[in-house]
Each structure stands twice: as C-alpha cells, then as structure tokens.
Amino acid sequence: MSAMAKAGLPTSAKFTPIDVVRRGLKISLALAMLCMASAVWPQDDDSGPALSRGGADTCINCHRDEKLPGVEGRLQRLVASPHGERGDPRTPFGQLECESCHGPQGDHPRGGKETIIDFGANDTASPVDEQNAACLGCHENPVGNDWHAGEHAAQDLSCASCHRAHLARDPVLASETQTEVCYQCHQRQRGQVQKPYAHPVRFGRMDCSSCHAPHGSATEGSLRRLTLNETCYECHAEKRGPFAFEHQPVTEDCSLCHAPHGSNHPAMLTRRAPLLCQQCHSQAGHPSLSLTSSGLPNDSPSGFLLGGSCLNCHAQVHGSNHPSGITQMR
Numbered sequence: 001m002s003a004m005a006k007a008g009l010p011t012s013a014k015f016t017p018i019d020v021v022r023r024g025l026k027i028s029l030a031l032a033m034l035c036m037a038s039a040v041w042p043q044d045d046d047s048g049p050a051l052s053r054g055g056a057d058t059c060i061n062c063h064r065d066e067k068l069p070g071v072e073g074r075l076q077r078l079v080a081s082p083h084g085e086r087g088d089p090r091t092p093f094g095q096l097e098c099e100s101c102h103g104p105q106g107d108h109p110r111g112g113k114e115t116i117i118d119f120g121a122n123d124t125a126s127p128v129d130e131q132n133a134a135c136l137g138c139h140e141n142p143v144g145n146d147w148h149a150g151e152h153a154a155q156d157l158s159c160a161s162c163h164r165a166h167l168a169r170d171p172v173l174a175s176e177t178q179t180e181v182c183y184q185c186h187q188r189q190r191g192q193v194q195k196p197y198a199h200p201v202r203f204g205r206m207d208c209s210s211c212h213a214p215h216g217s218a219t220e221g222s223l224r225r226l227t228l229n230e231t232c233y234e235c236h237a238e239k240r241g242p243f244a245f246e247h248q249p250v251t252e253d254c255s256l257c258h259a260p261h262g263s264n265h266p267a268m269l270t271r272r273a274p275l276l277c278q279q280c281h282s283q284a285g286h287p288s289l290s291l292t293s294s295g296l297p298n299d300s301p302s303g304f305l306l307g308g309s310c311l312n313c314h315a316q317v318h319g320s321n322h323p324s325g326i327t328q329m330r
C-alpha cells in the first residue's frame with residue numbers, strides 16, 4: 001500500500017458539500033480539543049485569507065506537476081512522517097493538512113498577493129518570523145521556550161534551515177546525518193572533528209546535539225547543561241568527583257585542557273605536557289621546567305623530567321582520592 005493511500009489521502013481533488021461539512025467539523029473539533037497547541041489561522045470570514053475547501057487535495061491538484069515547485073514525490077514522504085499522522089489530532093494532517101504549516105490558501109491559486117507561507121526550498125521565502133510562527137504555533141512548548149533566548153533565533157534562522165518537513169525522516173534528527181546540516185554554516189567544526197583525536201562524531205556515534213542544545217540554552221555556547229562541566233559529566237561521570245584532592249582547573253572548566261571538538265594531541269588536549277601544565281605552573285615545589293633536577297626528592301636528575309612528561313609522575317591529573325594524593329601522583 002502506498003504511503004499516500006495508507007494515510008487516507010484521496011487522489012482526486014474533487015470535493016463535495018459533505019466534504020466541506022466534514023472538514024469544518026474536523027477543524028472545529030481539532031481547535032476545541034487543542035487550542036493550546038495548534039496552528040490557528042483566521043477562519044473563513046473577513047478577518048484574513050480563506051482556507052481552501054478541499055484541503056490537501058486542492059494543493060496537490062496543482063502541486064503534482066513536476067514543473068511547479070512540486071512536492072508530489074516528497075509529499076508521500078511527508079505523510080509517512082509524524083506530521084502525516086491523520087489519527088492524531090495534534091498533527092497537521094489531523095488538522096488543516098498543508099495549511100497547518102503553509103497557512104491559509106487565500107487567493108494563492110489565482111496568483112494573488114495573500115500569499116501562503118513559503119519555507120524557502122526554492123529561492124523565494126516568506127519572512128522568517130512568519131515561517132517560524134507557523135511551526136511554533138504547535139511547538140511553542142518546549143521548543144519555543146529555548147528558542148526565543150537562543151543564539152540561532154538572534155541570528156534570524158528559520159526552523160526550516162535545519163528541519164525538513166517533506167521527508168519521512170528529518171535528517172537533522174539522526175546522528176549520521178545531523179552534522180551535514182550543521183556544517184552548512186559551521187565549516188570550522190567540520191575540520192575540528194576530523195582531527196586525529198576527537199569525539200566519535202565523524203563516525204555518527206555522537207552528534208552536535210550530544211553536547212549542544214540546537215534550539216538554544218542559558219549556557220554560553222548553547223550547551224545542553226547549565227555549565228560546560230555538567231555537560232561533560234553527562235558521559236564522563238567518573239570525572240565529577242568529589243575528590244579528596246581536587247585539581248582546581250578540572251572542577252572549573254574541562255576546556256582549560258581539552259578541545260571538545262578535537263585536537264592533534266592525544267586525549268584531545270589543547271597542548272601537550274609539559275607545555276600544557278606550564279601554562280599555569282612555573283616554579284612549583286620543583287621547577288616545572290623539565291631540564292633540571294633541583295627541588296626533586298634527593299635532588300636527583302630524572303629521566304621523566306628530562307622527557308618533559310609531568311604525567312609520568314602526576315598521573316591523577318583529574319583529582320585523587322588516595323591518602324597521599326595531594327600531588328596527584330596516585
């Protein structure tokens with residue numbers, strides 16, 4: 001059975017008075033049940049553009065032609081998406097069908113000026129506010145709450161710059177395909193996650209929204225959690241502590257030492273030891289400049305120090321619970 005038939009989409013554009021009555025009933029029922037979460041357009045009175053009479057059939061009647069900005073093939077995929085669920089009165093296809101998103105038809109079929117909402121797939125586009133209002137009419141909660149305060153809204157992005165509606169599966173919702181959507185505008189991050197030491201984003205085992213709230217958040221950098229560290233602890237819980245002996249920069253900000261998008265240094269470090277450590281430690285107990293032995297136990301020169309590797313001795317750099325862990329060596 002085709003997706004279209006499955007969703008009960010008639011293939012004829014004819015409508016009868018009974019259809020109109022049924023459609024009217026359906027609309028008022030939907031609005032009555034869902035006035036808190038639905039796109040509400042002006043109805044067939046003088047207050048604005050009129051709805052079509054035949055719903056999706058009216059649109060498909062013209063938009064099946066390949067020469068028009070057609071959705072014939074893609075339409076079938078729309079009805080196979082969650083938006084095409086006719087049995088669910090919260091969805092567009094449980095309500096005004098195409099017009100739930102594209103707005104009332106008005107005089108659009110006659111080429112009139114009361115245009116329907118254009119999401120920009122074909123070079124032309126309605127103002128972003130208008131486009132987003134159509135989506136937020138149903139998605140104000142919870143999406144809108146984050147959206148209005150976020151950086152993407154401030155940059156005037158449309159919902160449709162990330163979301164595809166005329167596909168059964170929206171690519172931005174799956175890890176393997178999401179990153180391509182983000183890279184359209186974030187080329188720098190594409191390069192960073194390709195570096196030799198990086199989160200497994202390029203293998204589709206993680207994606208940008210593993211750490212970021214794409215609709216916005218109160219955190220700098222639009223992270224999923226209230227702080228940068230909380231975001232990391234979501235998966236690296238063992239680094240949370242509390243430790244008997246903490247290392248101050250670790251509790252403060254993981255990105256003082258790690259580049260979260262990727263790095264050329266093992267463990268995604270921003271720099272290699274000893275340079276990494278020497279950003280903050282110059283003369284501490286023993287000189288952190290690795291070429292002398294002064295200050296080391298017995299004043300004996302150390303191969304480790306000569307190698308410059310602080311971590312050979314200070315292995316517990318994230319904090320220690322060992323009774324003698326104060327210098328993070330165990």
Ligand code: HEC
Nearest residue numbers: 052058059062068069098099102105109116117118122124
């Ligand atoms: C009488 C035929 C006809 C009907 C009915 C019709 N359209 Fe259109 N539509 C067109 C034509 C022709 C264009 C191209 C206009 C242009 O290029 O300026 C168009 C353009 C559009 C666009 C903008 C595409 C773009 O790239 O500019 C959208 C969106 C759209 N129609 C949606 C709908 C919806 C939703 C319905 C049903 C409510 C509908 N149309 C009903 C003929 C029709």
Ligand code: HEC
Nearest residue numbers: 038039082090091092095100101134135138159160163165
């Ligand atoms: C008439 C109400 C309505 C409108 C208008 C609407 N949506 Fe939805 N949307 C829904 C409902 C209902 C669901 C299914 C939610 C669920 O199952 O929990 C949904 C689901 C989604 C999903 C998740 C899909 C998935 O595969 O899980 C996305 C993304 C989405 N909508 C984006 C949009 C965008 C972008 C727009 C505007 C172009 C839009 N929606 C317009 C009601 C609507």
Ligand code: HEC
Nearest residue numbers: 132135136139143147152157158159161162172173209214
């Ligand atoms: C920068 C890209 C981007 C933009 C712009 C965007 N979204 Fe999303 N959206 C996503 C991603 C990524 C997810 C999946 C979130 C996840 O995996 O946690 C998502 C998920 C969703 C979902 C389903 C899951 C949920 O959070 O409820 C809905 C509904 C949704 N978006 C609606 C919208 C609406 C409405 C707009 C415009 C106001 C919008 N989105 C703008 C990227 C975006």
Ligand code: HEC
Nearest residue numbers: 056059069083092098101118119120121122160164165166
């Ligand atoms: C969930 C909201 C939603 C529904 C329902 C919906 N569309 Fe769309 N439509 C969009 C979005 C978003 C785009 C942008 C391209 C994409 O996402 O694939 C679009 C693109 C289009 C375009 C190309 C011009 C443009 O606006 O970019 C046409 C024409 C169109 N839709 C017609 C229809 C018709 C006809 C129906 C009903 C059978 C329909 N749409 C139902 C959201 C929707």
Ligand code: HEC
Nearest residue numbers: 151155157161162181182184185208209212214220221222
């Ligand atoms: C249509 C272009 C566009 C797309 C697509 C896009 N972004 Fe953005 N994004 C921007 C712009 C513009 C900014 C602000 C300038 C900057 O920081 O680069 C921004 C900023 C950000 C920021 C920084 C936010 C802050 O508060 O500083 C993050 C994080 C982000 N985007 C993540 C994403 C993710 C994740 C995706 C994919 C799901 C995505 N973006 C898709 C345009 C886009």
Ligand code: HEC
Nearest residue numbers: 179182186189193199201207208210211220221228260261
């Ligand atoms: C492991 C977690 C993580 C992943 C995965 C991740 N980011 Fe980030 N991202 C961060 C952190 C942490 C910041 C820095 C936030 C701050 O400003 O403090 C950041 C910052 C950003 C910024 C702001 C500019 C900048 O570079 O500081 C953008 C844009 C961004 N990320 C986009 C992306 C995109 C696109 C993806 C997917 C390819 C992605 N991020 C994946 C953690 C992550």
Ligand code: HEC
Nearest residue numbers: 199200210211231232234235236254255258260266267268
């Ligand atoms: C969604 C889960 C998730 C989040 C959130 C996350 N990580 Fe990771 N992290 C992983 C996974 C998965 C790996 C790869 C493990 C592997 O490749 O075996 C990893 C690897 C690492 C590694 C490298 C380990 C090595 O042996 O090279 C570092 C360092 C790291 N993460 C730091 C961070 C930091 C800092 C943050 C916060 C900005 C963060 N992670 C957020 C899941 C996550």
Ligand code: HEC
Nearest residue numbers: 229232233236239249250253254256257258267311317318
């Ligand atoms: C003072 C610098 C520094 C800070 C701050 C720091 N790390 Fe590390 N991290 C390192 C070093 C150095 C290594 C490599 C350790 C090694 O090679 O034995 C490492 C390794 C890792 C690894 C991979 C090996 C392992 O131990 O699992 C993960 C995951 C990790 N760090 C996560 C984090 C998280 C999460 C934070 C924030 C809570 C953080 N780091 C803060 C220096 C730091």
Ligand code: HEC
Nearest residue numbers: 247248249256273276277279280310311314317326327328
């Ligand atoms: C961003 C700055 C910063 C970086 C980078 C850093 N540290 Fe620290 N470290 C500190 C601070 C601050 C303290 C706490 C100092 C104090 O309490 O007097 C500390 C404490 C220590 C201590 C314990 C000293 C004591 O007696 O309490 C050791 C050992 C140490 N760091 C080793 C390292 C090593 C090894 C590295 C490199 C992997 C490193 N640190 C990187 C800032 C840093």
Ligand code: HEC
Nearest residue numbers: 274277278281284285286288290302304305309310313327
């Ligand atoms: C050969 C082992 C070894 C190596 C390599 C080493 N350290 Fe140490 N470090 C020690 C010992 C032992 C102590 C404790 C000294 C003491 O108690 O007086 C110490 C103490 C410290 C302290 C705390 C000093 C204080 O004020 O109490 C810091 C900070 C430190 N080391 C940083 C570094 C840095 C940075 C490097 C790399 C450049 C490094 N260490 C390399 C063995 C080492």
